[in-house]
Amino acid sequence: MPELPENETIKRGLQKYVAGHKVQRVDVRLPKIVKEGDVKKLVGGKMVRARRFGKSIVMDFDNGWSVASHIKLTGQWVYDGPNKPKRAKVSEEYVDGLPNKYSHVIFYLDCGGKLYYNDVRQFGWLRVVKTDDVPNIKFIKELGPEPLDGLTLDKFREILKGRNTKVKVLLMDQKKIGGVGNIYANDALFLARIDPRRPAKSLSGREVEKLYKAIDEVLKRGLKYGGATELNYVNALGEEGAYQDHFLAYGKEGQPCPRNCGGTFKKITLGGRGTYFCEHCQK
DNA sequence: AGCACTTCCTGATAGC
DNA sequence: TGCTATCAGGAAGTGC
Helix, strand or coil: CCHHHHHHHHHHHHHHHHCCCCCEEEECCHHEEECCCCHHHHHCCCEEEEEEEEEEEEECCCCCCCEEEECCEEEEEEECCCCCCCCCCCCCCCCCCHHHHHHEEEEEEECCCCEEEEECCCCCEEEEEHHHHHCCCCHHHHHEEEEEECCCHHHHHHHHHCCCCCCHHHHCCCCCCCCCCCHHHHHHHHCCCCCCCEEEHHCCCHHHHHHHHHHHHHHHHHHHHCCCEEEEEEECCCCCCCCCCCCCCCCCCCCCCCCCCCCEEEEEECCCCEEEECCCCCC
């Protein structure tokens, strides 16, 4: 699932390879993907900045317009053009013959390059708004503070305080905390040795601190590995991430706990999502 | 506030 | 070239 590290990795790639290029033409093959505004506003604009807000990515153009996006489960932003490094190992499994049948929006750039918005399940969206109006996009406006940027321990404490909601469900609530999704919530709770089913308010001061640090730790680890290619995440060059080879708890159902505590990873459903934890050492 | 349920969609998987 | 049913999942929406 593309979460904070995956979206940050994509954003960095867009900044590196697409910024500075001007849009010559946009081909919208599946109109419903563009939930707001008109991509024609971007034509003639030069991409000057890529930004990320939680799991959403925004590109700003020098004509005062921006395109905001949310790739949800299966969206991809993939660039192909003259300045793409030769060493890029484009995923054959997930980026096959661009444009492919999942390429719903294609940006043709003045450098001769192309920027593809691909999305198998079509859950993702694009919104074209004035750059000044980006902060008013509902998802961005209501987004909670982000780990690695703005979410202090005090704020985190405040968010958990008095809430009866299961701690994992709370971690994944984008209005409370921005950018944490299922994979990193599972891994952070494992690292902090906290049972995902516990009410948020039941955590001790020490546990809150441990969890806060664990979230930072797993997100940084995810970033280091260029994100996790689960479903069909790829970076802005179409390359796979590697964090999937370093999951701590996510997807480990039936496997023995690496702490050798004698426990085995269980899978349950919380808030409608697969939840993996070691019953023995996550208390 | 909190929770359950539905919707969007398609590829993967299980069962026959 | 097997067919069909089931399922996952981010976020929004609805209803209790």
